[in-house]
Amino acid sequence: MTDPIYVTDALIAEDIDAYLAGHEKKSLLRFITCGSVDDGKSTLIGRLLYDSKMIFEDQLAALEADSKRVGTQGQEIDFALLVDGLAAEREQGITIDVAYRFFTTEKRKFIVADTPGHEQYTRNMVTGASTADLAVILIDARKGVLTQTRRHSFLAHLIGIKHIVLAVNKMDLVGYDKAVFDRITLAYRAFASEIGITNFTAIPISGFKGDNITAPSDNTPWFKGPALIEHLENVEVGAAADEAKPFRLPVQWVNRPNLDFRGFSGQLASGKIKPGDAVRILPSGKTTTVDRIVTLDGDLDEAVAGQSVTLTLADEVDCSRGDVIAAADNPPEAADQFEATLVWMADEAMIPGRAYWLKLATQSVSATVQAPKYEINVNTLDHLAAKTLELNGIGVVEMSTDKPITFEAYGDNRTLGGFILIDKLTNATVAAGMLHFSLRRAQNVHWQATDIDRDMRANLKNQRPALLWFTGLSGSGKSTIANLVEKKLHRMNRHSFLLDGDNVRHGLNRDLGFTEADRIENIRRVGEVAKLMTDAGLIVITAFISPFKAERELVRAMLPEGEFLEIFIDTPLAEAERHDVKGLYKKARAGQLKNFTGIDSPYEAPENPEIRIDTTAMTPDEAADLIIDRLLG
Amino acid sequence: MSSELTHLDRLEAESIHIMREVMADAAKPVMLYSVGKDSAVMLHLARKAFYPSPPPFPLLHVDTTWKFQAMYELRDRMAAESGMELIVYQNPEAKARGINPFDHGPLHTDMWKTEGLKQALDLHGFDVAFGGARRDEEKSRAKERIFSFRTATHGWDPKKQRPELWNLYNARKAKGESIRVFPISNWTELDVWQYIARENIPIVPLYFAAPRPTVERDGLLLMVDDDRFPLAEGEVPVERSVRFRTLGCYPLTGAVESQASTLSEVIQEMLLTTTSERQGRIIDKDGGDASMEKKKQEGYF
Numbered sequence: 001m002t003d004p005i006y007v008t009d010a011l012i013a014e015d016i017d018a019y020l021a022g023h024e025k026k027s028l029l030r031f032i033t034c035g036s037v038d039d040g041k042s043t044l045i046g047r048l049l050y051d052s053k054m055i056f057e058d059q060l061a062a063l064e065a066d067s068k069r070v071g072t073q074g075q076e077i078d079f080a081l082l083v084d085g086l087a088a089e090r091e092q093g094i095t096i097d098v099a100y101r102f103f104t105t106e107k108r109k110f111i112v113a114d115t116p117g118h119e120q121y122t123r124n125m126v127t128g129a130s131t132a133d134l135a136v137i138l139i140d141a142r143k144g145v146l147t148q149t150r151r152h153s154f155l156a157h158l159i160g161i162k163h164i165v166l167a168v169n170k171m172d173l174v175g176y177d178k179a180v181f182d183r184i185t186l187a188y189r190a191f192a193s194e195i196g197i198t199n200f201t202a203i204p205i206s207g208f209k210g211d212n213i214t215a216p217s218d219n220t221p222w223f224k225g226p227a228l229i230e231h232l233e234n235v236e237v238g239a240a241a242d243e244a245k246p247f248r249l250p251v252q253w254v255n256r257p258n259l260d261f262r263g264f265s266g267q268l269a270s271g272k273i274k275p276g277d278a279v280r281i282l283p284s285g286k287t288t289t290v291d292r293i294v295t296l297d298g299d300l301d302e303a304v305a306g307q308s309v310t311l312t313l314a315d316e317v318d319c320s321r322g323d324v325i326a327a328a329d330n331p332p333e334a335a336d337q338f339e340a341t342l343v344w345m346a347d348e349a350m351i352p353g354r355a356y357w358l359k360l361a362t363q364s365v366s367a368t369v370q371a372p373k374y375e376i377n378v379n380t381l382d383h384l385a386a387k388t389l390e391l392n393g394i395g396v397v398e399m400s401t402d403k404p405i406t407f408e409a410y411g412d413n414r415t416l417g418g419f420i421l422i423d424k425l426t427n428a429t430v431a432a433g434m435l436h437f438s439l440r441r442a443q444n445v446h447w448q449a450t451d452i453d454r455d456m457r458a459n460l461k462n463q464r465p466a467l468l469w470f471t472g473l474s475g476s477g478k479s480t481i482a483n484l485v486e487k488k489l490h491r492m493n494r495h496s497f498l499l500d501g502d503n504v505r506h507g508l509n510r511d512l513g514f515t516e517a518d519r520i521e522n523i524r525r526v527g528e529v530a531k532l533m534t535d536a537g538l539i540v541i542t543a544f545i546s547p548f549k550a551e552r553e554l555v556r557a558m559l560p561e562g563e564f565l566e567i568f569i570d571t572p573l574a575e576a577e578r579h580d581v582k583g584l585y586k587k588a589r590a591g592q593l594k595n596f597t598g599i600d601s602p603y604e605a606p607e608n609p610e611i612r613i614d615t616t617a618m619t620p621d622e623a624a625d626l627i628i629d630r631l632l633g
Numbered sequence: 634m635s636s637e638l639t640h641l642d643r644l645e646a647e648s649i650h651i652m653r654e655v656m657a658d659a660a661k662p663v664m665l666y667s668v669g670k671d672s673a674v675m676l677h678l679a680r681k682a683f684y685p686s687p688p689p690f691p692l693l694h695v696d697t698t699w700k701f702q703a704m705y706e707l708r709d710r711m712a713a714e715s716g717m718e719l720i721v722y723q724n725p726e727a728k729a730r731g732i733n734p735f736d737h738g739p740l741h742t743d744m745w746k747t748e749g750l751k752q753a754l755d756l757h758g759f760d761v762a763f764g765g766a767r768r769d770e771e772k773s774r775a776k777e778r779i780f781s782f783r784t785a786t787h788g789w790d791p792k793k794q795r796p797e798l799w800n801l802y803n804a805r806k807a808k809g810e811s812i813r814v815f816p817i818s819n820w821t822e823l824d825v826w827q828y829i830a831r832e833n834i835p836i837v838p839l840y841f842a843a844p845r846p847t848v849e850r851d852g853l854l855l856m857v858d859d860d861r862f863p864l865a866e867g868e869v870p871v872e873r874s875v876r877f878r879t880l881g882c883y884p885l886t887g888a889v890e891s892q893a894s895t896l897s898e899v900i901q902e903m904l905l906t907t908t909s910e911r912q913g914r915i916i917d918k919d920g921g922d923a924s925m926e927k928k929k930q931e932g933y934f
Contacts, residue, residue, distance in 0.1 A: 016901035024827060028640035099775040100768045102821045109640040111819055123796055130798040240637070252653040257686040265682070267650045267800075296684040306638050308649035310684070321657060345796050359801055362657070418799045427805040429795040 026104070029237060032113040032128045032161075034152035035138030040169045044138065044207035045101055045114055048229070051214050052103040098128040107233040122378065122392040123345040125155050126432055130418065133237040134163035136228075141174045141204070145187045150195075151378045153188075157197050158341065158394070158434075160414060163235050164192070164200040167228060172206040176219040195381065203228050242305035246330040247271030247279070248408075248416060250361035251323045255310050263294055263310040264319055269361065269415035271327060272304045273311070278328035281319050282406040287328050288315040322363040324406040324416070332416055334404040335438030341410075342369070342397050344389035346423065346430035352388060353520040355554045356430065358401060360419035366402040366557060367421065368524075371517065373397065387517060389431075398439060402557070410434035424550055457537035461495045465534040466631060467559055470543045471552060471606065472569030473598050474584055475576035477615050477623075478543040481569060484624035486541055492628075497533055499526055501544040514595045520551050527555035534563060539631070547603045567627060568609035573598050575616065641828055648816040649682040650800060651779060652763070655814055656689060658804035659761040663720070663754075666692040668704040669880045670836050671765035673711075674817060674825050677834045679763075680715060691718035693762070695753055697745035698723060699734060699882035701858050707837050722753035734884040735863055741882070751787045754811060761804070761812045769821045779818050785809035826900045839877045840899060842891040846870035853887035878903070 011019045035041040101112040113128030129135065135156040139149055156164060166188055174180045185202040192200060203212055204220050205228055211217035212227045226234070248269040255263035273279075273290055280287045293300040294310040303309045311325065319325070326332055344350055350369060358367035372395035375386035389395045410417030421431040458465050468485065470478040482498055489496045505512070509525055512518040523546055530540045546552055556564040576598070577585040588596035595601045606612075611630055613623045638646070655662055664679060666672045679688040692712060712719035727744040734741040754762060768775045778794045780802045795803050804812060817825070829836060846857045848870050855862075856877075857870045862884065864870070875888035876899070893902045 012901055012904045016897045016904075019904075020827060020830070020897065020900060023823075024639060024641060024831065026640050027637060028643050100819065101775060102769050102819075104821075104823070127796040127798055131800075252650070253656050253683075255683065255686055261685060263685075265653055267646055294685065296681045304638070306643060306646055308646040308653070308682070357805070359803065361801075362654075414799060418801065420798060420801050420803060422803050422805055427803070427807060429798075429803045432796070432798045 023104070026107065026109050027237075028109050028111065029134065029232060029235070030111045030113070030132050031134040031136060031232065032115050032125070032132040032156070033136045033138060034115055034125055034129075034156065035169075036140070036146065036148040039138040039140045040207045041138050042114065044136075044167070044169065044205070044213075045112055047207045047210060047213055048110075048112070049101060049103055051210070051229075052105055098124045105229060105233055110232065122151070122155065122343065122394070125152065126159060126343050126345075129156055129159040129161060130414075130432070132159075132161055134165065134232070134235060135161045136165045136167050138167050138169050139184060139188070141168050141170045141180055141184065144184050145191060147379045149188070150191060150381070153192060153197060154195055154378055154381060157195055158343075160410065160434075163237070164197055165228070165231060166200050166202040168202060168204045169207055171204045171211060171220065172209045176204070176211070176217075178220075178222045181220075181223070201225065201231055203231065242270050243272055245270035245305070245413065247273050247277070247325075247327040248332065248413065249273070249309075249311065249325045250363070250415065251319060251321055251325060252362050254320055261312070262316075263312050264325060265308070265310045266325075266362070267308045268303055268305045270305050270413055272302055274302050275299075279313070279325050280328040280331045281317055282324045282326055282331055283334045283404055284318060284323070285331075286317045288313045288317050290314070324361070326406075332406050332408045332413075333438065334406045336402070336404045337398065337400045337439040338407075339373075339396065339398055339436045339439060340419075340433045341436065342372075342389060342395055342421075343432045344391060344393045344395075344430065345432060346428055347391055348423075348430070349391070350389040350393075350431065351520055351550075352517050353524050354548075354550050355402075355424060355557070357422040357424060358399075358405075358419050358433075359422065360405055360407060360417075360435075361415055363405050365405055366424075367399055368554075369397050369399045369421070371397075396436075399433075407435050407438075409437055424553060454535045454537065457535070459537075461537045463494055463537070463539060465537050465563060466539050467530050467534055467555070467564050468539070468541045468567055468627065468631065469546070469552065469555065469564060470541070470567045470569055471546045471609075473571060473573060473576045473603055474545055474596070475579045475581060476569040476571035477620060478545075478569045481613065481620045481623045481627070482541050482543040484620055485627050488624055488628055489539060492632075494539055495537065496539040496541060498541045498543070499530060499533075501542075504529075516595070516601075519595075520548065523548075523551040524554065527551075527558050530555070531558045534559060545597050545603070547597045547601065549604045549606070552606065565611060565631065566606050566609040567611045567613065568606045569613050569615060569623075570605075571615045641824065641831065644817075644820055644824060645678065645681070645828070647800070647819065648678045651802070651814065651816040652679055652682040652688075654800075654802050655761055655763070655804065658806075659812075661757070661759050662690040662761040662763065663693045663757070663759040664688070664690055664717075664763040665750075665765070666694050666708070666719075667765070667880075668694070668700065668708045668711075668837060669765070670825055670829060670840060671767065671817065673834050673836050674820075674828055675763060675765045676711060676715060677832060678816065687716045690763075691720050693720045693722065693753060693757075693759070695746060695749045696721050696723045697741070697749070697882050698728070699741075699745075699861075699884060701837070701839055701856070701880060701883045701886075703837050703839050704880060707835065711835065720753070720757070722749060722756070724749035724752055733861070734882055741885075745882075754787070759811065760806070761814055763814050763816060765817055766815045767820050767822075767825075768818050777815065777818065779815055780804055781813045781815065782806065783811045783813060787811070822903065823900070826896070826903060830896045830900070837880060839880060841896075842874050842876040842894050842898075844872045845875050845888070847873045847875055847888060854890065855886075856883055856888055858883040 033041050033045060099114045101114060103110050113132055115125040115128035137152050168181050168184050181204045203225060204223055205212045211219050214229045215227050248271060249266045250269060251264045251266050253265040255265050275290050275292055277290050279290055291312045291314045293303050352371040353368055355366045355368050358365050372386045372389060374383040375393055375395040377384055378394060386395055408416040417435045419433045420429050423430050470482050472478050479500060486496050486498045504526060509522050512522050526542060530542060533540045580586060584593060587593040588599040597603050611627055683689060694708060724745055732741055732744050766774055778797050783789055806812060847854050848857060848868055854875060873890055874892055876891045876893060877886060877888050880886060891902060893899045
């Protein structure tokens with residue numbers, strides 16, 4: 001198909017330098033295509049690549065051969081085969097991941113995120129949408145607005161995409177009927193306004209036949225709007241809007257080649273900056289001015305949103321990775337408790353109370369998430385009660401971080417409002433999040449400094465506080481050994497306190513059950529209590545199964561370095577089960593007791609405990625002596 | 634002044650951001666340097682990202698001993714100019730067994746490149762390796778992440794890659810795992826060429842047409858770059874005006890007949906050409922349709 005938009009060959013052949021000069025000035029538009037399996041999404045992308053001459057002869061020959069062998073279009077070219085990448089997907093005839101494609105027209109360069117339409121792949125669509133300026137929502141003209149259409153539109157809106165194109169595809173199969181197009185557009189408008197999409201552009205197309213892709217089609221004389229490419233070339237995207245916002249630069253790297261130069265490298269998240277501008281460093285709040293904007297090509301007079309630069313400052317102020325350099329008169333706020341929307345992306349469900357790494361811009365902190373306020377059903381948009389979020393679940397949550405982070409609402413600034421959560425053990429990215437606002441209690445509850453500090457309390461007791469954290473299977477002998485340790489400490493005039501698992505569950509934690517989430521909350525509370533007690537100068541001893549590494553590490557992180565001693569009471573399961581003093585294993589084996597560690601719930605043994613007690617090799621008394629030696633030695 | 638960034642400005646800023654982000658979590662990063670045009674752009678971006686400091690990592694050339702002479706010359710010159718350490722690694726087993734592309738077919742790439750790369754990374758304990766792969770090169774690469782995780786044995790599992798949202802990269806890893814980072818993932822071949830022109834980046838002269846001694850083998854025009862090239866009886870190299878669209882081992886890299894001797898002419902020819910960039914390479918075609926994906930699972934870059 002020849003089309004005026006793509007007749008560039010003549011210019012390339014005649015005056016390559018003129019062509020290149022023009023090409024160099026092109027802007028960039030990133031967009032995503034979303035549709036269901038059979039909406040013809042891959043076909044549309046294949047068509048865009050084909051029409052913009054991004055497909056070479058050798059690829060075309062391979063495509064023609066493939067089309068005949070595995071294509072779904074008979075003897076005609078199956079454009080979908082161009083973009084279905086991985087071998088397994090090609091055999092199944094579906095795309096299962098985000099793929100990025102590139103093409104160029106006279107006016108713009110495009111990066112397309114090809115995202116799948118299956119329900120279980122919400123994750124991929126959110127990923128593809130996070131970098132997109134525009135979304136093309138595909139609808140099969142024969143089917144109209146489907147559940148998937150709603151889902152894709154909701155997700156695109158959720159991730160903050162301002163430009164929506166409704167591409168009513170397969171118009172060739174409904175005889176290019178205006179009534180069909182109008183009906184679908186009307187139905188979509190009703191739905192879109194419900195979720196807050198105020199503006200969209202509807203275009204009747206056929207990806208397969210090429211109607212209204214690059215130029216107005218003769219088959220739809222009734223349609224007066226732009227062809228798809230025309231619209232993509234001309235839509236105004238937000239670069240200018242980002243520049244109009246206040247200046248923010250998250251510091252990535254401190255550039256220090258020698259003692260005479262100290263620069264702060266990063267990419268401008270918003271606004272612009274000039275030498276001499278007053279800036280504030282967050283979170284410290286120190287103010288100074290920008291001295292130079294340094295690049296390999298020489299100093300700049302100005303830098304704008306999106307540019308990667310290195311700034312030097314007029315004064316020697318503390319500033320390191322994770323800090324944000326911002327406009328002095330309009331800085332972002334810092335907080336440690338937030339409301340946010342989370343999209344869960346891992347097979348393992350969210351665990352309320354567990355600590356995850358949170359990465360926002362260049363800041364990394366430890367964060368815990370509470371059970372969702374509600375989950376959003378992406379098909380009906382209903383708000384549902386939920387205790388957790390599973391893979392592809394979307395919910396609104398409250399969360400807290402272990403120290404304040406500098407942020408803005410996601411709606412105001414994607415860079416300072418978008419974050420990911422990372423599992424501390426597997427290092428997997430488990431969720432994407434969008435901050436709404438900080439919680440009032442974070443703004444109004446401050447730490448109260450006390451005159452008598454923890455060192456003074458400990459000195460009075462003539463001891464170093466510590467937390468002896470026993471972990472091991474039920475029946476391994478934790479409580480027995482812990483009890484012996486406390487008796488011996490008492491005889492030595494040491495001030496101690498034994499927090500026993502069963503006892504705590506009679507009082508402080510009587511509201512908690514034995515689900516994974518409740519067990520984690522149990523440990524979190526015990527950790528907080530133990531921390532208060534060590535602040536009081538005590539040697540705290542705890543005896544909990546505490547089966548999950550993540551929670552033990554959470555407690556470790558609450559205490560000063562060296563005060564948390566993990567004591568692994570290492571007893572083989574068979575041995576512990578043989579003792580079974582409380583008869584619990586018997587019950588669990590009979591199925592009367594659910595979530596029992598070692599039976600139907602895992603025990604994650606410590607890899608590097610401070611102390612390991614092999615109960616098959618020593619008596620409880622020997623074990624207690626060994627622990628006291630290590631504590632006081 | 635309209636300050637709207639062009640697509641090249643945006644791509645450059647993104648690549649620099651990625652390189653700097655790596656420095657936050659990497660213990661011992663390295664930049665793979667293959668002397669091709671993509672490597673040239675990568676090196677240039679690294680110098681920009683960390684200026685006025687030199688890039689805080691060495692260059693690693695996994696050598697096969699079968700590269701074009703002109704590549705070795707530019708490699709040594711660029712290492713000296715950038716002030717970066719250059720590590721050249723040659724798989725000692727491949728060397729001892731005299732593995733070469735003429736006698737050993739696919740084994741040549743496997744031992745020198747795939748095995749050589751793994752050995753070099755293990756030997757030096759590099760935990761992050763920058764590579765110049767682009768998503769527009771090949772179908773399976775279109776789905777590759779910018780931060781691509783490899784197991785302790787350098788395997789790639791397409792199902793276990795982490796989602797990448799916004800410009801947030803999760804570079805945390807367990808002991809023994811490593812990451813390949815592709816800062817120019819979103820560049821196309823045209824972007825690379827145009828950036829080389831805009832920034833005046835030195836590239837190997839083989840990219841420009843010149844009279845060179847060639848022979849024709851299995852439909853490929855091969856350059857007789859040194860006297861290790863085994864000529865058949867009666868075969869005489871023919872001088873043709875040729876250039877190369879990609880550079881690798883000279884016996885595996887097909888030339889195209891061309892008169893394009895300037896950057897503009899090369900770009901012009903690239904834009905008007907009708908075959909894709911990798912077609913001159915033999916490597917993609919071993920093992921049929923999904924060969925690059927298979928190679929990647931085995932640890933090929």
